[in-house]
Amino acid sequence: MDQMKVIADLSVIPIGVGVSLSKYVAACEKVLNEAELDIKLHAYGTNIEGDWDAVFAAIKRCHEVLHEMGAPRVSCVIKAGTRTDRKQTMDDKIESVKKKL
Amino acid sequence: MDQMKVIADLSVIPIGVGVSLSKYVAACEKVLNEAELDIKLHAYGTNIEGDWDAVFAAIKRCHEVLHEMGAPRVSCVIKAGTRTDRKQTMDDKIESVKKKL
Amino acid sequence: MDQMKVIADLSVIPIGVGVSLSKYVAACEKVLNEAELDIKLHAYGTNIEGDWDAVFAAIKRCHEVLHEMGAPRVSCVIKAGTRTDRKQTMDDKIESVKKKL
């Protein structure tokens, strides 16, 4: 296995910075975009597609950036899926479900 | 608090039914649609918006339906967010981030 | 299916109440205890075992209590596992893994 591909989902909560979190989420979007990952923001997180190492380096960078922005604590939830039987993109996953609706 | 509104995210994994899960995810989409909830499928789950009781009744029904379809085990991950300071829809959340990009 | 048993895991983050969250987590522990559920606190959440309806009623109550304590936003992550092939407790799950170590 050279590079393990992953489809991930990330939601990040900075703690101790008040009730409005959107500027912190926006900062993470920028980190993920600068990492040249395929991403798609949704209402409770961001889908991310790419090589495992690149995806998780970007997620680490999100934590660092939120701390640099002043968040004393950052908690995230990551879902990560890998498969070796075949290639599958984020769009493939969605299409596969929609075909069966 | 009459009805507590919730924005949730659900991903469901039936266990012991092989490697292709899309027909089970599609069955859950139908359950959520029949419950007349606002939903949006993404590549690692489904965003759901509605009253707490309606949302969680539908999630319970997803587990029941997957068992009825033959899955001996079902594992789900739910993220659920409530707020009392103001109303906010799923679209509001996404717009709020996009404005800051 | 009369009562569907569930083994769940709950972690709750009140947002907008500062950096120390332990008193809110303790309040949730009390809610879960008063619901007479089997629970076990760990370093990133609480395992909960019981009937689906009782477990999710208690989780809803946790959100309500944290709002009553002053949290304008509450975000939780729930993992929930159900199985129809056999009974299994939280201790069974842990023993089953430990036997294979």
Add this chain to the structure above:
Amino acid sequence: MDQMKVIADLSVIPIGVGVSLSKYVAACEKVLNEAELDIKLHAYGTNIEGDWDAVFAAIKRCHEVLHEMGAPRVSCVIKAGTRTDRKQTMDDKIESVKKKL
């Protein structure tokens, strides 16, 4: 920030290998132990404490090992918390809650 400490929680589901998952969970426990991380198995995952890079390298290795054991798909859920205001261990977190019960 030299090494960012993290308290994490990992649950892993191999997909397409049948209904019994404990041997796969045990294999992950071995990976985490060999990485010399502080870990604590619970009924819905494993708490992990260590340097960010070491923790996430071990989580990647878990995915690789499960694929090597024959799982065509692996899905995991990771919760990860970092803080810059003070040091805190997994035991500290639990004690902090228990003192308030």
